[in-house]
Amino acid sequence: MKELLYGAAYYDEYMPYDRLDKDVEMMKKAGINTVRIAESTWSTCEPQPGIFDFSHVERVMDAMEAAGINVIIGTPTYAVPTWMVKAHPDVLAETVRGRGIYGARQIMDITHPVYLFYAERVIRELMKRTAHRKCVIGFQVDNETKYYGTAGKNVQEQFVKYLREKFHDDLDALNYEFGLDYWSNRINAWEDFPDVRGTINGSLGAEFEKFQRTLVDRFLSWQADIVNEYKREDQFITHNLDFEWRGFSYGVQPDVNHLHASRCLTIAGTDIYHPTQDDLTGTEIAFGGDLIRSLKQDNYLVLETEAQGFPGWTPYKGQLRLQAYSHLASGANCVMYWHWHSIHNACETYWKGLLSHDFQENATYREAYIIGNEFARLGEHLVNLKKKNDVAVLVSNEALTALKWFGIQNQAPGAAGNGGIGYNDVMRWMYDTLYRMNVECDFIWPESENLDQYKAIVVPALYAAPDELLIRLNQYVENGGTLIASFKTAFTNENVKVSHQVQPHILKNCLGVHYDQFTFPKKVGLTGEIISKKNSSSEAKVFMELLVADGAEVLASYEHCNWKDYAAITRNHYGKGQAVYIGCMTDEDTLKAVYKAVLPEADVEIPEYHYPIIVRKGTNDLGKTIRYFLNYSAVELEMPYEYKNGEELLENTSVEKGAALQMPAWGVKIVEEA
Amino acid sequence: MKELLYGAAYYDEYMPYDRLDKDVEMMKKAGINTVRIAESTWSTCEPQPGIFDFSHVERVMDAMEAAGINVIIGTPTYAVPTWMVKAHPDVLAETVRGRGIYGARQIMDITHPVYLFYAERVIRELMKRTAHRKCVIGFQVDNETKYYGTAGKNVQEQFVKYLREKFHDDLDALNYEFGLDYWSNRINAWEDFPDVRGTINGSLGAEFEKFQRTLVDRFLSWQADIVNEYKREDQFITHNLDFEWRGFSYGVQPDVNHLHASRCLTIAGTDIYHPTQDDLTGTEIAFGGDLIRSLKQDNYLVLETEAQGFPGWTPYKGQLRLQAYSHLASGANCVMYWHWHSIHNACETYWKGLLSHDFQENATYREAYIIGNEFARLGEHLVNLKKKNDVAVLVSNEALTALKWFGIQNQAPGAAGNGGIGYNDVMRWMYDTLYRMNVECDFIWPESENLDQYKAIVVPALYAAPDELLIRLNQYVENGGTLIASFKTAFTNENVKVSHQVQPHILKNCLGVHYDQFTFPKKVGLTGEIISKKNSSSEAKVFMELLVADGAEVLASYEHCNWKDYAAITRNHYGKGQAVYIGCMTDEDTLKAVYKAVLPEADVEIPEYHYPIIVRKGTNDLGKTIRYFLNYSAVELEMPYEYKNGEELLENTSVEKGAALQMPAWGVKIVEEA
């Protein structure tokens, strides 16, 4: 990519009156150079089956091309038109709650031949009209695709075929691995396979979810194949991968295996939404960016992020700009808002765009104007930022799903559902603490083969994992790596079958601990050398394994009348490396102390700065080191600049080592080392 | 009406043994002069299809006629007999949750021909037997009618016909107004019209609810037409209109347009239930009474209110009497309890009547005895109280429904559903503050043409309104009126399409403010001249618009690092009038300060008394001013009597201006000016 993309989704279809020329004018003024169009607009593009009307698409391309604005074409398939559902009611996904009712997007069965037939036809028609256009720089296939709980008869029959293949038609193997004998769930003939939606067996349930995730991979690569038939070589294929949604982008997407789904893309894209105002921390921008960048180990596109967003997110002065540079600091080459204008009807009326409903310049637009013009001025210094991180976080869809089932399986009052704590809470606890310490990291997956590239690997709650992966992790330590693994790691195999070996199974070797009981902590403190006396709130949270050190150094023990003899956190030297085990969830300060105790030995640098000052770095196309300084607070801060002399790009001033950087509230500095 | 009606619903059908003579004796002793019968008793009146048995009705009429007690006949149609559902299962309404199961009342499809066929027959049979009876003074058609969520195929097909008419068969117009292009919901052929139950489009959803409300109008006027064929001229037709239910009568009924539904009635009726014991404030009695009185701008009937009510409502000494006079003080000519005796089975066993299950005289009955005899003695002074209020509150079903959709559209955590705040919360915040200041008011509706009759109009959250209404409101101010409008007013048109003009749209003229952003307040204080230093709890709540005064006087601004430059509450002089805009929800004291700042200029009197002393007034049939003094507290209070000399009716003593009135705990005084 040659320039930073700055833009917004644009819907000519939703306009209350003809705005196109005025909008282009306002875009140009604000430095916007890219729009995404057509996504979700099926009922406009194909008003009746086989009758196409791409006039909105055409006129927007015309206008943008004339104005020199790039266009990304989104296929319109993530919301189905009324005529399709009226004629074929069963294109709506049948989930555990039955078949849905027409209305929302993302409610169809993405495996249904009727849906696929119509989807293919409209994509081809759209491609024919857009692929050759100069302004069109790439395509987004579908939008935020998931499997929407699809679990009808057709899907379940595919699942049985999938299992027959996985188990080589060996029912005994399936019954054994999934433990189906329990509560008479044993399947003694393939034709007896029950409705999987009611299963109480976590192995079967998790496998079904894994299978459902493959439907997303297949659907996206099927779309990408069609697009590939038409697109020019210089045009990209992307998709906006999203995250577990907790009212904002929170963690690993449970319903999509990002690594697999992104294989068919030429560049990874994402949408990142996050709290703002007093709750803006930059964490989701960093987390989402680090994860999406790691998929292809390359720069990525932020295809959607909030402009004004929800009414509760209306940004404070400076925040929109801080956010934009934070995306770049993670390696994004593109920042696009959802969306240009606020819409006047329907369920996202208050997911507000750059412009409010009145289309006037407002405070948010005026800040975009600053950003857009800075991007244009500084783009060549900021585009294609490359990173080389020492730390990786290992994430796993399988572990996420399995840990959810673990929560379902804890049926005691208070404990059920792990006290509301899921996989992503553990992952974010480990990631966020690194973020706040300014230790940058990549993400890796169970399939990743580049373990040795990292000085340290952080492993949150890898509850389900194949032996093969555990062996590689053990080997990684032996080879000199630093492993920091949390509770629940290595407990079950990839089929969510609990190991009948002493825990933590294969990792027992490198970790130098074992345990045969665990519980949920109630008023259990932590004590030990790394626990600061000042941290009186140090306690075991939610999870708690009763560790017995087999040679490992005990970093912290439990403070409790009955559990005081057990270790809570240990560190073991093994081979050329070290391995840390954290047997319970803790407060942030305790985890920080663990990181500080072990990362330096792994030769990982821990900067002096910490949140709310965030420092992120990389190398630009000019081969120079770029360092972003981000003030995630409402107060002005002063910080010493401790790096090589360089130039602050935004204000175009030189900065010397040891000088003081003034960081305004919600402010940004970007220093390019000389 | 010549006398006050005092009475109870009476169900001979539910008696465990023959009580009729004993009950009539106890009624006479307590001064009860009216009973309502037959309502809900279909399965007794028509035990098998076409087989009628009105013996309970006949014997009660005989006994009441002999005793000189009036009878109101309720048609029995609000609960269907088992035989009807057994033979025609589809008379049960199909709602968004599917078709119901027999059991509760109010679960049928009030548009279903089978239901209407049987309903008409039983009403005609009942009318034949009752209309000519001397004791029968009027009829209640059905009971607390709503549409019960009915949304089956037949109802949806009617809805499409209704839309074709509304939009003159112009689908483009419909798609445009409702913004259906969003998420591919565009309807390109009428036959593609989707199941509306799943819609995510607030415009379509709100229109369907408006359509469903018309079903209630049609059903009630259909019943009234039948009754009209039989009834004598001196007999009335009424209905008990009820309110949004929050465990008690709370606000505007979302499922009925009271103004439209009451057109077929000769006198408005209502039921009002409210908390009691420590939570008795009189607010619901005043609110419900003011609203129902305003429908026909005339006196009304309280057809149901609690005697003992729920176990948690067992009244304290004096409360039953205080309540009864509070109804009269709002203009009621009738106070009837639901119901005479507590029933011994089924789901309202503990909605207790005047008598407990043992039928003995109890504390509540003994207080009714006092009331009944006072009513008889003072009736000619109290009946037909007429009011002339200076203030009106504008309420709108359309705004209520649309604001509910606004809540659905705010999807951010914490903010979704407007923090639990709906239209009626805003309306009650504005109404209740007036009530506690003893500023009496009427209600008006979007269709009301008597705006100029009022010195001030209070407009809570008129989120959806046609331009025509906004123009009239603007004109009202220009003509000299005082308008007090809250946040969200004028935001969308009658089709819940957000205006693309600068907000607050047409009212910008009279209000002298505009805004293009809004948010939800978090720890945002209020500051300004009208904000008392003593009111340290003054803060913006739930809603918060970032107002920019265009000439308006700023009564209060936001206290917040980022929002401090925006106005919160403004007042503007426009034409001969003034217009106040309140950009955020506030505590009661702040709103009181706003009222105090602007109502005197509108020449609206604000009495010295305030809650817990409530003062309500009117003119009686003798042309004299009647003033009720109501002590809504558990302590005895003394208050100066600041009006013309008069006579306290209950104790038959003269009262002079400047004298002290002793108000016992939960006590009442009624002064007739000389």
Place this chain on the structure above:
Amino acid sequence: MKELLYGAAYYDEYMPYDRLDKDVEMMKKAGINTVRIAESTWSTCEPQPGIFDFSHVERVMDAMEAAGINVIIGTPTYAVPTWMVKAHPDVLAETVRGRGIYGARQIMDITHPVYLFYAERVIRELMKRTAHRKCVIGFQVDNETKYYGTAGKNVQEQFVKYLREKFHDDLDALNYEFGLDYWSNRINAWEDFPDVRGTINGSLGAEFEKFQRTLVDRFLSWQADIVNEYKREDQFITHNLDFEWRGFSYGVQPDVNHLHASRCLTIAGTDIYHPTQDDLTGTEIAFGGDLIRSLKQDNYLVLETEAQGFPGWTPYKGQLRLQAYSHLASGANCVMYWHWHSIHNACETYWKGLLSHDFQENATYREAYIIGNEFARLGEHLVNLKKKNDVAVLVSNEALTALKWFGIQNQAPGAAGNGGIGYNDVMRWMYDTLYRMNVECDFIWPESENLDQYKAIVVPALYAAPDELLIRLNQYVENGGTLIASFKTAFTNENVKVSHQVQPHILKNCLGVHYDQFTFPKKVGLTGEIISKKNSSSEAKVFMELLVADGAEVLASYEHCNWKDYAAITRNHYGKGQAVYIGCMTDEDTLKAVYKAVLPEADVEIPEYHYPIIVRKGTNDLGKTIRYFLNYSAVELEMPYEYKNGEELLENTSVEKGAALQMPAWGVKIVEEA
């Protein structure tokens, strides 16, 4: 029984590898002498319809027989195989939420002929293979049977037949008793009988639940009849009756009438699960044991209780042993764990057995080892403990169900559902207070004829009761008994029809009080002689009747401005006895004061010891008094031994009257009087 049974459920079917010999070895070491097998394993025993494979059962019997370990055979019927549901989807129960989906156990219609056909065949096959085996000491029919909400057409048609019989085909009688006239629910022809699942009539609803409970009785006795055809005379038939589940065994099982269901058993069995760690109190062990022992007034089997249980229940040191002896102290002859080993898949993976997933000796196993060897050594002193208690608690399924409907009928906010308080909360409030005072008791039921055997009878919330029972309770007092009845007692008859007599109906005589109103207390204190000044938290809770003493002594009155003239707790002398009425729920101290005020007069001994020291006693097979001293606390306590000289069995030391017993944390002493 000759020896204490100590054991665990054992599932060879669920093993990840062949463990049988190793397990037997570990069992023998730990003193385990009994296993329960085959329960729930239908899909393993009968892999395809009519194809049987009992190899797991056979090989376990072989191994156990060789090792001298007893076997209890459980019929496998409480979870159905996939093939049955695939072929006959309608064997799954249709409940008020529709028909279920395959997966969980306990979801079939236990009246369905298809299910019964297959169940009978597999039971017969199992019996043929097991009944003659030496090691097999008894059979458990099904497991934790309930009716699973079954309410399909077939079940409802049976219900109508049941009602026709109950009411001798007299519909008027049914309509009268159930009060069906209300809301037009009257049934005027049997063929009009509506779907009972939607009923809003508590009488009809409660009767249906009572009918559904009879399905459990019929199902279990049908299984017992089959087993009886095969079993030897020395083999028992049992069932594990369970309790209302609130994450642990809480109270009377709503879905089973234990007294009726246990008639077909030769010995009562149960499962008792309870909180542990800091929340271990022994209450559930005592409550469950007292109730199950009372069914047949004989010793009983604890067929399941937790070893490690949920992760949150991992026992503290000493707790497993304390629990085991607490079961014996209630009269259990058997303590069996669910289960031997923790399972590696499915939804009870974390309901952990004696062994963790790694099968190693762990802390819990090591404590079982101590228990097992003590049981073996002391069994003849501890087995067949007989009790003679002075106090009985009267419980009733009908009252439980009816009070649930009472809660549904209180529709006011906050009060609905009785503030979350159900029948079992009241029962446990009255039982638990006795437990903590070390007053041991039996349970009795409405049908029990042994009232006169008790010095005092405690009656919690007997909201629904036939007159016949109330007459007997009144007579019991007249004859010299002490009755302690709570609020809500005697309010409705057995058909949940509220009495139209003055309350508390027939018991008014012995209680010497009446009331005609009641409410829910809000900040209502209690005052009176028995209310200690120190107990400032004494207040009326949830329920509150406004009592008027008719000769009864007032033990406590309400402290409240409006209710101060009403009594809250009264005691009346009547005939040769006394009767106490508690008109409101209270804190524990107040109830304790009531017990202390009246039990001594009834000649019931109240020990000096109280919780956390629990003392339980009985007579052993040697005719000697055995007394258990249980320390339910985490601290060591010293207590004086105030009984006759004896021998402490566990430590084999003599104990003299007046000596001090040292009670370790979670410790046990057992003294056999000389």
